[in-house]
Amino acid sequence: MANLPQSLSMNAAAFGGPGSSSASLSAIGTQANKDRKMMFAEQPVLDLSNPDLRENALLELSKKREIFPDLAPLLWNSFGTITALLQDIVSIYPVLSPPNLTSAQSNRVCNALALLQCVASHPDTRMLFLNAHIPLYLYPFLNSTSKSRPFEYLRLTSLGVIGALVKVDDTEVISFLLSTEIIPLCLRTMEMGSELSKTVATFIVQKILLDDVGLDYICTTAERFFAVGRVLGHMVAALAEQPSSRLLKHIIRCYLRLSDNPRACDALRSCVPDMLRDATFSSCLREDPTTRRWLQQLLHNVQGPRVALQAGTGFDHILVN
Structure with a gap:
């Protein structure tokens, strides 16, 4: 597990010594709370690399991703995690045409896509995500014409990942998307x-x-x-x-x-x-x-x-x- 939050060092300010202030104490408390939350995210992220534990880990992390502020860097820098998410995405390509996607399959992949949206949204991982061309893995879902609920859920969640990329005004992001088939897929x-x-x-x-x-x-x-x-x-x-x-x-x-x-x-x-x-x-x-x-x-x-x-x-x- 790489780049995990470091523990706070104990200093004079932490004990109310010289130079301490309410602002510094508040900052220390905020950081400590942030680190504590991330500790709860570490085990589910590790579980993503285990095929037997992945489904529950996906569900847990997708539900709680809003409370883990640095989940995206943790996902990106953890060995094998992004590969595991892409494996789940690619695994359902065969059921896209002819359309045989089940609700269970759709829900699982949408949980994986929710974590990718987290990575696409974070300033530290957005360009890494783009440079790896990961959005292209979502295009088969946007290319589907089935209007059934499992496909629509998949389509909407995939669009959410692209939407997270364009939400921040960045010409580099736009240039990348224009080099792909994003316009006809959106149309x-x-x-x-x-x-x-x-x-x-x-x-x-x-x-x-x-x-x-x-x-x-x-x-x-x-x-x-x-x-x-x-x-x-x-x-x-x-x-x-x-x-x-x-x-x-x-x-x-x-x-x-x-x-x-x-x-x-x-x-x-x-x-x-x-x-x-x-x-x-x-x-x-x-x-x-x-x-x-x-x-x-x-x-x-x-x-x-x-x-x-x-x-x-x-x-x-x-x-x-």
Whole structure:
């Protein structure tokens, strides 16, 4: 077991000697409590490497991961632990197609994915996780089209791992994801997933678009832009039947960010759904001033007065390339 928290040394401050203060005593108490919690995590982490004990260890750690602040470094630096998690993930690939995944199999792998999300979220392990290309192990789950509960649970938990990566604004993370199939995989989920998985997938696309590298990537070709625009348009139409304020917020933010690109903004004049231009979603937006402001800005960008673009800078130009 490597890099385990070191015990606190006893010093004068700990005994209230010269130089002690309430702040230092409080810091010592906080650290001691942190170390005590980590001691309870060490044995289950060791158990992950034992196939006979792994399932219970996965369940225990996934339930309590929020109370172990440095669980991610412990998982990463413990011999064989990440390999054990990946073994559980890879083991269910054969039941993905044809779809024969059971609830028990799904639950076990989702517990493993929850620990990987912990690693993806921690600042000390995020880039190590990315450099090891571990997100690629999750893509078969996002590629599934089955809507059964075990598959949807697996899809949502996998998206949670990717969501943890993009939550922190980091161009290196975005560049890595764009070198993979993350955009078409997210678009697939945005079309056929549950409301919750659609929301997480749209959030991931939104975070990619908010990075300049991501916006440039989507708007470089008409094919990419219209693939994203088509899915966003279908989602807006579906929301007219089954409204979701949370999902609508992410969709509008995606449209607004696309309008920051001059060529995309020009194309959006005919691509933004009419339902975003009329009062279809007024009830959804009544209690959400931020999203209302985003929508107003979007409509201003695509409908307001604009300086004429130079010839060859709109999407009509790249459609012939």
